[in-house]
Amino acid sequence: MSEIVHPTTNPSPMPSATHSSGGSSGANWKMSADGRIYHNVESSAYILPQDEEEQDRLNSQHFAAKALSNGNMLASVVEALPQEAKILDIGCGSGSWVMDVAIDNPCTHITGIDIADIFPAIIRPKNADFKLVNVLDGLPFPDATFDFVHMRLLIVAFRINEWDKVIDEIYRVLKPGGLIQLVESQYTDTEQSPKIHRFVSALLSLMADKHQDPLIGSKLEGKVIAHGFELMQKERIRIPFSNPQNAVYAELLWGWGNAMKALKQALAPRLCPDNESDYDQILNEYLKDCADFGWVVYIWSVAGRKPLTV
């Protein structure tokens, strides 16, 4: 069995990939049989890839999420954010939120961190930088460093028992009076379409095996309060994929389909164990039913403030 691993930088996706295995080589990435690149950090439960195709998906998802939310931050955060704020984005992915916010707010300084080096290496606004960090090892910043910490769509990154550790770290690195904004999904199930139900059941069983929480979005408010923040604002956006003529929903459905394509190796054994090549057809039928019958995802955004005196 051959293995392709590299300790530092992602390669461009290759058209005909060799098989790889995770192993314990200590390398930062591994390549699947279909040429997708995944992280190789054994302590992490994160299941999506970290290659150029994933960067494209994250960029598309960023602009769709921004359009749906009418901006990059909740109104209460915009109002309270100091002009020269020091900002941290955890799990920044391709860095689109970081760069967008940096350009809109030139007096701020924004640091994006991610377990994968899929953020821009050279070309970026002067007031933005990026670091390779596994947040589960703790945040490599002193106490009270930031005015605002943002974290979006880490639903398939953390195990249920890891969320509290990460939010504790966010609290620690925020200045007194500092702001937090968490944005996460809540997946739903439906019996209306057997194809949707079957596909979603496979996804939920994968997440259960990884100890991840498909309902985390709906739990953010409770977590923010339990960790000592003062709740400032919460928002729930309903995304009905049954409305493909809406350009934003259509973009999100494309991105969702792309993410589910990337999970083929994990989902095919659950959906079509006898013939894993049936996966593409099962995925296409599921996506068609999402558009025809409707499958709903909720996106929750919650903002809070660290008390001035603790």
Ligand SMILES: C[S@@+](CC[C@H](N)C(=O)[O-])C[C@H]1O[C@@H](n2cnc3c(N)ncnc32)[C@H](O)[C@@H]1O
């Ligand atoms: C679905 S993407 C979301 C990216 C970005 N927040 C956005 O909204 O566009 C999740 C990101 O979290 C990163 N990630 C996963 N586990 C992580 C960890 N333990 N520490 C830091 N980043 C992590 C992934 O590499 C990926 O870029």
